[in-house]
Amino acid sequence: MRLTFIINCILINLLKGNKYKVYVCICNALTSEDVRKLKNIGVCEPSSVYKKLGCAMQCGKCLQSIDEILQEESVQETKEQISFSKKFSSSLQA
Protein backbone atom coordinates (compact mmCIF):
# COMPACT_ATOMS: atom_id res chain seq x y z
CA MET A 1 0.00 0.00 0.00
CA ARG A 2 2.79 2.42 0.95
CA LEU A 3 4.76 1.42 -2.15
CA THR A 4 1.76 2.22 -4.34
CA PHE A 5 1.52 5.63 -2.71
CA ILE A 6 5.21 6.34 -3.40
CA ILE A 7 4.95 5.15 -7.01
CA ASN A 8 1.90 7.37 -7.52
CA CYS A 9 3.84 10.35 -6.13
CA ILE A 10 6.73 9.71 -8.51
CA LEU A 11 4.41 9.30 -11.50
CA ILE A 12 2.52 12.51 -10.73
CA ASN A 13 5.82 14.36 -10.37
CA LEU A 14 7.05 13.04 -13.70
CA LEU A 15 3.79 13.82 -15.49
CA LYS A 16 3.75 17.38 -14.18
CA GLY A 17 7.48 17.88 -14.77
CA ASN A 18 8.07 18.65 -11.09
CA LYS A 19 11.24 16.69 -10.51
CA TYR A 20 12.13 18.38 -7.24
CA LYS A 21 8.76 18.50 -5.51
CA VAL A 22 7.44 15.73 -3.33
CA TYR A 23 3.70 15.31 -3.09
CA VAL A 24 2.66 14.74 0.47
CA CYS A 25 -1.09 14.81 -0.18
CA ILE A 26 -2.27 13.07 -3.32
CA CYS A 27 -5.96 13.81 -2.71
CA ASN A 28 -5.34 17.57 -2.75
CA ALA A 29 -2.08 17.65 -4.78
CA LEU A 30 -0.18 19.37 -1.96
CA THR A 31 3.60 19.31 -2.07
CA SER A 32 6.19 19.45 0.69
CA GLU A 33 7.06 22.89 -0.68
CA ASP A 34 3.46 24.07 -0.12
CA VAL A 35 3.61 22.90 3.50
CA ARG A 36 7.04 24.48 4.15
CA LYS A 37 5.86 27.83 2.76
CA LEU A 38 2.97 27.79 5.24
CA LYS A 39 5.30 26.70 8.04
CA ASN A 40 7.47 29.74 7.29
CA ILE A 41 4.50 32.05 7.87
CA GLY A 42 3.68 30.43 11.19
CA VAL A 43 1.25 27.63 10.37
CA CYS A 44 1.88 24.78 12.83
CA GLU A 45 -1.20 22.52 12.61
CA PRO A 46 -2.01 20.15 9.71
CA SER A 47 -5.65 21.21 9.81
CA SER A 48 -4.54 24.80 9.19
CA VAL A 49 -2.51 23.66 6.16
CA TYR A 50 -5.63 22.30 4.44
CA LYS A 51 -7.65 25.34 5.42
CA LYS A 52 -5.04 27.87 4.19
CA LEU A 53 -4.73 26.03 0.88
CA GLY A 54 -8.48 25.96 0.40
CA CYS A 55 -8.97 22.23 0.71
CA ALA A 56 -9.87 19.63 3.30
CA MET A 57 -8.39 16.36 4.49
CA GLN A 58 -9.94 13.47 2.63
CA CYS A 59 -8.31 10.04 3.14
CA GLY A 60 -5.93 11.24 5.89
CA LYS A 61 -2.88 9.30 4.67
CA CYS A 62 -0.90 12.52 4.42
CA LEU A 63 -1.57 13.71 7.95
CA GLN A 64 1.61 12.23 9.46
CA SER A 65 3.83 13.52 6.63
CA ILE A 66 2.42 17.02 6.88
CA ASP A 67 2.86 16.98 10.64
CA GLU A 68 6.48 15.80 10.29
CA ILE A 69 7.26 18.67 7.89
CA LEU A 70 5.68 21.16 10.28
CA GLN A 71 7.73 19.74 13.16
CA GLU A 72 11.07 19.51 11.36
CA GLU A 73 13.70 22.06 12.24
CA SER A 74 15.64 23.88 9.59
CA VAL A 75 19.40 23.39 9.43
CA GLN A 76 19.85 27.07 10.24
CA GLU A 77 17.73 26.79 13.42
CA THR A 78 19.75 23.78 14.57
CA LYS A 79 23.08 25.58 14.00
CA GLU A 80 21.85 28.60 15.95
CA GLN A 81 20.71 26.38 18.83
CA ILE A 82 24.10 24.61 18.98
CA SER A 83 25.91 27.94 18.90
CA PHE A 84 23.72 29.32 21.69
CA SER A 85 24.20 26.17 23.79
CA LYS A 86 27.99 26.38 23.46
CA LYS A 87 28.03 30.05 24.44
CA PHE A 88 25.65 29.43 27.35
CA SER A 89 27.60 26.45 28.72
CA SER A 90 30.96 28.23 28.41
CA SER A 91 29.63 31.26 30.28
CA LEU A 92 28.41 28.97 33.09
CA GLN A 93 31.86 27.38 33.39
CA ALA A 94 33.68 30.75 33.57
Ligand code: FES
Ligand atom coordinates in the same frame (compact mmCIF):
# COMPACT_ATOMS: atom_id res chain seq x y z
S1 FES B 1 -3.47 12.05 0.75
FE1 FES B 1 -4.02 13.85 1.82
S2 FES B 1 -6.12 13.62 2.20
FE2 FES B 1 -5.60 11.88 1.04
